[in-house]
Amino acid sequence: MGVLLLLALVSSPATAGNAVFHDHLQVTRVDGSLVDVHVQRPSSKGKVPLLVYIDGSLCIPSTYNESVVWLQGKNEGAHPFALAVIEKPGPTVPALNAEGNIEIGPDFNCSETFRQRYSIDQRVLDHLRVLQYLNRHASWWNGELLIWGFSDGGHIGAQLAAYYPQTKAVALVGVGGGTPMADSMEAMVCAAPADTATCRDSLRRQMDEIRAAPVPTRDWMGQSNTHTAWASRLDAVEANVLRDLKAPLLVVHGERDGSVQVASARMLAELMRGSGVVFRYREVPGMRHSLWGATTPQETDALHREVLTWLTGRDDDAALR
Template identity: 75%
Template sequence: MLLTLLPAAAGAGNAVPQERFQILRVDGSPLQVHLQRPSTQGKVPLLVYIDGSLCIPSTYNQSVAWLQTRLQEESPFALAVIEKPGPTNPPLNKEGDIEIGPEFKCSEEFRRYYTIEQRVLDHLRVLQHLNRKAAWWNGELLVWGFSDGGRIGAQLAAYYPNTRSVALVGFGGGSTMADSMEAMVCAVPEKHAECRAATRAQMDEIRKAPVPTRDWMGESNTYAAWASRLDAVEANLLRDLNAPLLVVHGERDLSVPVASARRLAERMKGSGVVFRYREVPAMGHSLWGTPTAKETEALHQDILAWLLGKQG
């Protein structure tokens, strides 16, 4: 079965040419950064877009292409994408679309470095660099995360002291991924007990040996990556968030059960955080999985408005 995605149109609607630069992790391995800025003289906030776990370039995400056309509107901002480690450029079919088929492979670099914790550190490392070098940045951070990027974004927003606003999409956050996976994988009632036992045994094996050389449910998902997700409950951090938080989840998300997002919304009550939960009817595990293009556009506009401080 093939998963077909539409690649982002690099450079579409750019206010200024995209900057690509490299900085080093503490072990000397490279981090690739994509950056675009509006052509304004004043300092602007930085919006960081964080993609999900699939080992293709983050810049292929259609939401990145959408954001590239919005840098120079009434409330300008800069856009940064801190690339996943060693992404694989996917093949294109004759229509020019991306096809992720059974022969697709993740790089050894991706498998070695991709965990939630490492991705959080990667983003903090880039912010450290920009804090020192980017004279155009006002120091404020806007975080937009999708799927695994929502998990990464939750931690990044919590740990960066000048986070101004946060929008997290399709990530759950209210229950452990272990509970969510068990509920999702074992949804067939007649095999419920047997499936739960097997799934729990698999997850225990991952916890005991969180290695990057083995995977579960696709090679993007190494044991190391799974171990960084299984027992995390982002609500534990988000209840102390010092920035407005928007959470968006599709009612028909088949990758991250909507029950986890609903649980997050319950847990955010009484936290004192400016919080909004939006559950989108008929949407799957993507902002682009809505019934109509009009709904997709409206969702993107609403999320960006939230991030830019228009929470009314």
């Protein structure tokens, strides 16, 4: 099957950016375990909005995501903001080759902590808990939330935006959101086989097994994707909650996305019509699963600037350089 790494793909080129943040916080969950939080604050005085970047499902640290690296240093200027990454549970630090690129080979393993704790639901709770903590303790935050979610991070970001009333702007990349992921899986996995009906029957049995036993000890399509994680994705349709947003929403999807069907994003755009939400759908010709899957480096940079402008309301291009 050509989509065995669905939602576990590296969201960027294989360079190891490993963004460096000013603050490393640890926030307790209700059971006493810790959520790692990385924050980069602007040098300006006074209170600023908080931009939260939410990475996809691959079990490496989110600070290695190239979009996070790109965002560093962009939070100064006329519209300053603080940048935060609320880390996945127990990420595995990847090995680097001689060129400094990430290598995820056959010996790479997700940690037991990641496998036990990672799901869309748990990640949403982790983000809400951290926002509660920052509301109380971050004197630099004005309470406004900006959300940038990619892939699994888009599923998380959609719910976070719906459940956090002070959300001011949302951008979701490579997320779909208009149809259940179970439907997208059928369409992608069973597109090539001659006996499509047999393929769909087999796939539906596998997904029913996941629903019946959503356990973290079994994988489906890669170590980053336990039955627990899949059970939190399969039947979700983000349009159900995004239609009630008060914040403006930008959805960016690659026309050649091989991990999340573009048809799902198109359906989301259709479902958002008449909702009253300030909404823009941006389908990028030739782009694959992430902004880093654009056709040229120049387009990649322009797309990042477009998303950031949507979130911060900037119109001064020079401030983004």
